[in-house]
Amino acid sequence: MSYTAEAFQNEFLALGATEVNAIVTVTSSGAEGGRRTxxxxxxxxxxxxxxxxxxxxxxxxxxxxxxxxxxxxxxxxxxxxxxxxxxxxxxxxxxxxxxxxxxxxxxxxxxxxxxxxxxxxxxxxxxxxxxxxxxxxxxxxxxxxxxxxxxxxxxxxxxxxxxxxxxxxxxxxxxxxxxxxxxxxxxxxxxxxxxxxxxxxxxxxxxxxxxxxxxxxxGKTSGDVQLKVWTPVNSTVRFVKQVEPEVMDLTGKRVADGARAGRYPIGSWGSESRDYHVCIDVTSGAAGDEMLAARVSVVEGDDVLAQTLVRAVWTEDTALSTRINRQVAHYTGQAELADAIQAGIEARKAGDDRTATIKFGRAAQLAHETGNKQTEELLATVVDIEDAATGTVRLRRKVEAADEMALDTRSTKTVRVGRTNQ
CATH class of the missing domain: 3.40.50.410 (von Willebrand factor, type A domain)
Known part of the structure; x- marks a missing residue:
């Protein structure tokens, strides 16, 4: 069973910046012949x-x-x-x-x-x-x-x-x-x-x-797989979240592994690929300074199955430091989409139509921007989407309970960058 790990990020930070973000894609080939380990x-x-x-x-x-x-x-x-x-x-x-x-x-x-x-x-x-x-x-x-x-x-x-x-x-x-x-x-x-x-x-x-x-x-061929995140002195992990195929915050599940590392459970695996958002707080450097912000490994027990690096480089070049990494931006939007839907549902239940309209409008906009067609269709069962691009929606007077619950349960499902839901 082979794994790969790849980090997507903009490693260039403005002077004074202390937050490093990366999307780590973990891919498993599954065990040979589909046999379980x-x-x-x-x-x-x-x-x-x-x-x-x-x-x-x-x-x-x-x-x-x-x-x-x-x-x-x-x-x-x-x-x-x-x-x-x-x-x-x-x-x-x-x-x-x-x-x-x-x-x-x-x-x-x-x-x-x-x-x-x-x-x-x-x-x-x-x-x-x-x-x-x-x-x-x-x-x-x-x-x-x-x-x-x-x-x-x-x-x-x-x-x-x-x-x-x-x-x-x-x-x-x-x-x-x-x-x-x-x-x-x-x-x-x-x-x-x-x-x-x-x-x-x-x-x-x-x-x-x-x-x-x-x-x-x-189809699962491997059991207790973990993401191990090592950070150097003066760096700490702010959060680790699974962001595809659905949003799941793993931050609170960290188990210390030595002084500078922690393990986050990522469950059982077959032949598949998942994306994780890793956010690291670092001490700001001077122009030209480079550092290894984190080493992210896929581990099972004591075996290191794959590894990738998250870097930080400080620069005075604003064209470099303000470039938004497509993967990070996409999944930040997807996480906000899940939050907006759940907040909209709660506001609607509480009779706060104004907040519900704002939250559902933002959700429609984010679903449109990130190409999450399935969520956009689910939203359309709860609100009338007049203009998805601007987030203009109107609450529906009558909503089936099953439709609202489907929107709620599936609010955390995401689509990968460059994909649309089938």
Whole structure:
């Protein structure tokens, strides 16, 4: 499995400047022949609370879980959890993991038929049971699919405390079915567990969503990969953010690695490419001074898989120092786009139409400027875009809850420089 890392930046800084920005593109070839470098464990967590009886959700969830099970590769360890007021292991026997084979998958499919909707929603308990099962297979590529249709019913702060204790141990891709769940609540899981959040508005679309997530998970060939950022004396990391394929702030996940370096988890990898925005605070230099602002490495355990350098050069030439790097500008706009959408949604919910219009207008402008067609189309379900270039929009009087939630969940999805969404 080979990796490359490449830094895109304008290394020239004006006199007095102390902030260095770079976009680091990490690309992995995936393992040869798609073979994993370690084992893999998959856990499917299905909300089976009473509200899942509505709109045929539990029947659709059963079908989706079966579809996911049938997509698990031979040899992968797996389990299924039924999420109610507690976490109940549906398959295999409590506390155990099954090894995927045609026989165990068929058994699991039969067990899913027993899934009935009753009880409450206790997402923290569901994730804790998953963590206990994953702990049996340290070193595996660990991935969970979580489905819910409602708000968490546990005491306030409990889910957050669980996420604090298990954050980063495995990847969780979360999906909300219907419109009675809270995007902000499920986004917390995605952020803590390096996963994704999305809405499946129609229960009929669940099976396709589960199959897509499982197929993608089966393509992961390497588990616990990290970005290691080393800075010299008098330099510090201001932030590290994943900016493509979606915005995810990794700054708070830093783990010190010696006096001058920190590691940031970037999860499991197959054959793919992602972009990261690294911002470094440095001590200002004199004209002509050059320095290495940071050394960014892709690491797995003690192995350095790829490396690139972030530089700073101070100059009196304003033509050089004011040149904006295209990649940095693009992703700064994409991050602002996500913030503007979320602020617009909150303002609209609070009845502050003026702020909502301003924020959505700015979002429309940024989506247009950065070529993010998919987000522009989602925005058009919530506001009438009169002129995207100037950010002139008008709030719609009637907005479907599913459309607003789709805009919210997908606000962090980005497009790479020079690309448009397909």
């Amino acid at each position: 370690s084992g893999a464990t998959e856990i499917i967590i299905v909300d089976a609370s009473g509200s899942m009886q509505a709109e045929g959700r539990i029947a659709a969830a059963r079908q989706a879980a079966k579809t996911a099970v049938e997509s698990i590769d031979d040899g992968v360890h797996f389990a299924i959890i039924a999420g109610v007021s507690t976490a109940q292991q549906l398959f295999p026997a409590p506390g155990q993991l099954a090894v995927s084979s045609p026989e165990t998958r068929a058994e699991a499919v039969r067990s899913i038929d027993r899934l009935q909707a009753s009880g409450g929603t206790a997402i923290g308990a569901w994730l804790l049971l998953a963590a206990q099962l994953f702990s049996q297979r340290p070193g595996d590529i660990a991935h969970a699919i979580l489905l819910t249709d409602g708000e968490n019913g546990e005491r306030q702060g409990y889910l957050e405390s669980v996420l604090d204790s298990i954050g980063g141990r495995f990847v969780v891709d979360s999906r909300g079915v219907g419109t009675n769940w809270k995007v902000s609540e499920i986004r917390k899981i995605a952020e803590a567990m390096l996963g994704t959040v999305d809405i499946v508005a129609r229960p009929a679309d669940l099976a396709a969503s589960f199959q897509e997530m499982m197929t993608k998970a089966m």
